[in-house]
Amino acid sequence: MLQHVFGYPEFRGSQADIINSVCAGQDALVIMPTGGGKSLCYQIPALARAGVGVVISPLIALMEDQVNALKELGVRAGYLNSTLDANTAWQTENALREGEIDLIYIAPERLIQPRTLALLQQSPIALFAIDEAHCVAQWGHDFRSDYLKLNILHEAFPQVPRIALTATADERTRAEIISRLSLENAQQFIAGFDRPNIQYRINQKNKPKLQLLDFLQSEHKDSAGVVYCLSRKKVEETAEWLCTQGFHALPYHAGLPAATRASNQTRFLREESVIIVATIAFGMGIDKPDVRFVVHLDMPKSIEAYYQETGRGGRDGEPATALLLYGLEDIVKLRQMMASSDGNDNFKRNEQQRLNAMLGLCEITSCRRQVLLRYFGDTLVNPCGNCDNCLTPADTWNATEAVRMALSCVYRSGQRFGASHMIDILRGSENEKVRQFGHQALSTYGIGKHLTINDWRSIFRQLVALGYLDVDPDGYGSLRLTEPCREILRGEKSIELRRDKAPEKARATRKVMADIGDEDLPLWNALRKCRKDLADEHGVPPYVIFHDATLKELLSKKPLTDVELISISGIGDRKLEAYGEAFLDVIREFEYRGEM
Incomplete structure (x- = not known):
C-alpha cells in the first residue's frame, strides 16, 4: 500500500511500528512532528483493516482538500460536515453503512450527535483516528470543548482501535489526552521533535514592518509563507501593507466572513507565492508542503504554540525559516490577556509558567533548538548549527550597574509606571509626565543618559523575561520588583545580559531552487x-x-x-x-x- 497507493518506497521513523500496532487492533498515542508522516499512520491501517476508518478532525475548512487528495490516490474517501447539502450527506451516509468508503472525515461536534453515533453503530468501522489530539487538553493551545466528549468512542465501540495524533504535547498535555480519551492502555509512540530543516531566528522588535519587508525581499521574494499577528486589526493592516509593497498577501482571522476565510485559505493552498497573514485561527492541519517561512510579528503565548505554528514551514523537508520578532509590549499584552481570561487560578498559573518558558527561549544565548527540544523531553547532544545563536553567537555584557539603576528607578517611582516612563526618567527627559509626577527630583533622574533608548528597552525586556521585574496586568504595564532582584540591589550578585544585535540583512536561507x-x-x-x-x-x-x-x-x-x-x-x-x-x-x- 505504501508503494502502490502512496508512492513511497519505505516507511520513515516509527511509522511501520505504529501501523502494525493499529492493524493488530491496539490503541495508540502518536506524538510526531509536523511533516513527519502522521496521516499515513491511520490511512494505511484504515485500508488494511475491514471497514471504514473514521477520522475526527476539527478542520472543516480543510476536509474537502484532504478528501480530494485521497481520491487522487484512488482511495474511496468522504466527509460529513455542515457544508454538505442534504442529498450529498445522505449519499455519503449510505455509502458509509454499505462499507463503500475507506476513510471518512467527521468534525467532533457532529460525531458526538446521537444521530451520527447511531449511523456509526450501523456501519463497519475499521478504526477511529483522533487528529490534532492536543485539542482535548485544557492545558493545550487549541482547546476544543467538543473533544472532551470523545471518550464516548471507547464506551460505545470498545472493540474498535483508536489512534490519537498530534505534533505538539508536553508531558502534562500527553497525560490529559490519555486521561480524557481513556487511552491508558494505548501504546505510546513519541517520535523526536526535531525539525532540522527549520532555521529558528528570534530578534527584538525594531520597526517590525521594515524588518519583515527586509526579510521577505532579501530571502523570500517569491515564496509562500505565513505571518502571524496577535490581533485581527494587525492582521488586516499587515496584509494590506504587504500588498502595497508588491507581495501577494491575504488576511485570515475568525472575524472575517466564512466565505472570505475559505476563499483566502483555498488561494493560499492552490496558488503559488501567496503569503497568508493570520491570527492563530489559521494553520492547524494545513498540508501545504512548500511553506518556506513562518514569521511571528508578536510573541506566541507558549512554546507549544510557537512549535506548532513554526512547524507549518518546510513540511517537504526543504529549508524553511522561522522568524520571531518580539518586545516588552508583547509580554505586557499577553499577561493582560491571561489576567482577564475566564480560567481558574490554577489555569492562569500554568499559563504563566508557559509564557515564562517562551520568554526564556527568546532570551537565551545558547542553541535555541536544544532548549526547544528539551522542553518536550527530547535531547539534542550538540548545538544545531541552524539557529541564530549558533550561526551568529550572541554578545553579552556586564550589565550590573545599569540593572541596579533600572531596578532602583522602578522602586523610587513607586512601582506604578511602565518601561517607557522609566526610560524617560533614567535619560533625564523633561516631558510633561515626568514633570507632572515630580520625577525630575528622583535620585535616578538622568543617571542613564549614557545608554540609548533601545539599550534601556533591551534591559527592561530582559529583566522581565529573567524574572527580576514583573508586569502588573493593570492595563498600564506597570513594572514591579520581585524577590530575586534584592541580591542585585544589595550588590551581592552581578548580571550579564545579551546585547541586542543591530538590524542587519538576515542570513539567506537556501531555497528549493538553490540546487x-x-x-x-x-x-x-x-x-x-x-x-x-x-x-x-x-x-x-x-x-x-x-x-x-x-x-x-x-x-x-x-x-x-x-x-x-x-x-x-x-x-x-x-x-x-x-x-x-x-x-x-x-x-x-x-x-x-x-x-x-
Whole structure:
C-alpha cells in the first residue's frame, strides 16, 4: 500500500511500528512532528483493516482538500460536515453503512450527535483516528470543548482501535489526552521533535514592518509563507501593507466572513507565492508542503504554540525559516490577556509558567533548538548549527550597574509606571509626565543618559523575561520588583545580559531552487507548469499532484518510461496512470529538442 497507493518506497521513523500496532487492533498515542508522516499512520491501517476508518478532525475548512487528495490516490474517501447539502450527506451516509468508503472525515461536534453515533453503530468501522489530539487538553493551545466528549468512542465501540495524533504535547498535555480519551492502555509512540530543516531566528522588535519587508525581499521574494499577528486589526493592516509593497498577501482571522476565510485559505493552498497573514485561527492541519517561512510579528503565548505554528514551514523537508520578532509590549499584552481570561487560578498559573518558558527561549544565548527540544523531553547532544545563536553567537555584557539603576528607578517611582516612563526618567527627559509626577527630583533622574533608548528597552525586556521585574496586568504595564532582584540591589550578585544585535540583512536561507542549475531551469519550469495545469484541471492544489521533492527527482533522473517513472518517490499506481504520460511527454520533448 505504501508503494502502490502512496508512492513511497519505505516507511520513515516509527511509522511501520505504529501501523502494525493499529492493524493488530491496539490503541495508540502518536506524538510526531509536523511533516513527519502522521496521516499515513491511520490511512494505511484504515485500508488494511475491514471497514471504514473514521477520522475526527476539527478542520472543516480543510476536509474537502484532504478528501480530494485521497481520491487522487484512488482511495474511496468522504466527509460529513455542515457544508454538505442534504442529498450529498445522505449519499455519503449510505455509502458509509454499505462499507463503500475507506476513510471518512467527521468534525467532533457532529460525531458526538446521537444521530451520527447511531449511523456509526450501523456501519463497519475499521478504526477511529483522533487528529490534532492536543485539542482535548485544557492545558493545550487549541482547546476544543467538543473533544472532551470523545471518550464516548471507547464506551460505545470498545472493540474498535483508536489512534490519537498530534505534533505538539508536553508531558502534562500527553497525560490529559490519555486521561480524557481513556487511552491508558494505548501504546505510546513519541517520535523526536526535531525539525532540522527549520532555521529558528528570534530578534527584538525594531520597526517590525521594515524588518519583515527586509526579510521577505532579501530571502523570500517569491515564496509562500505565513505571518502571524496577535490581533485581527494587525492582521488586516499587515496584509494590506504587504500588498502595497508588491507581495501577494491575504488576511485570515475568525472575524472575517466564512466565505472570505475559505476563499483566502483555498488561494493560499492552490496558488503559488501567496503569503497568508493570520491570527492563530489559521494553520492547524494545513498540508501545504512548500511553506518556506513562518514569521511571528508578536510573541506566541507558549512554546507549544510557537512549535506548532513554526512547524507549518518546510513540511517537504526543504529549508524553511522561522522568524520571531518580539518586545516588552508583547509580554505586557499577553499577561493582560491571561489576567482577564475566564480560567481558574490554577489555569492562569500554568499559563504563566508557559509564557515564562517562551520568554526564556527568546532570551537565551545558547542553541535555541536544544532548549526547544528539551522542553518536550527530547535531547539534542550538540548545538544545531541552524539557529541564530549558533550561526551568529550572541554578545553579552556586564550589565550590573545599569540593572541596579533600572531596578532602583522602578522602586523610587513607586512601582506604578511602565518601561517607557522609566526610560524617560533614567535619560533625564523633561516631558510633561515626568514633570507632572515630580520625577525630575528622583535620585535616578538622568543617571542613564549614557545608554540609548533601545539599550534601556533591551534591559527592561530582559529583566522581565529573567524574572527580576514583573508586569502588573493593570492595563498600564506597570513594572514591579520581585524577590530575586534584592541580591542585585544589595550588590551581592552581578548580571550579564545579551546585547541586542543591530538590524542587519538576515542570513539567506537556501531555497528549493538553490540546487537547481541554470541549465535545468527550463525543464524545472516546464514540469511546474505541467503540475499547475493538471492541478487546475482537477481542482486541487499543485502539491496534491506531486510535491516539489517529486519534481526534483524527475528533474534529476529524467525518466522516459513508465517503469522508470514508478521508481520516483511520490508516484504510486494511480498517479502513474493519471499523470505519468503528461510528465513523460514534457521530459521527452526536452530530450528530443536536445535540451537535456
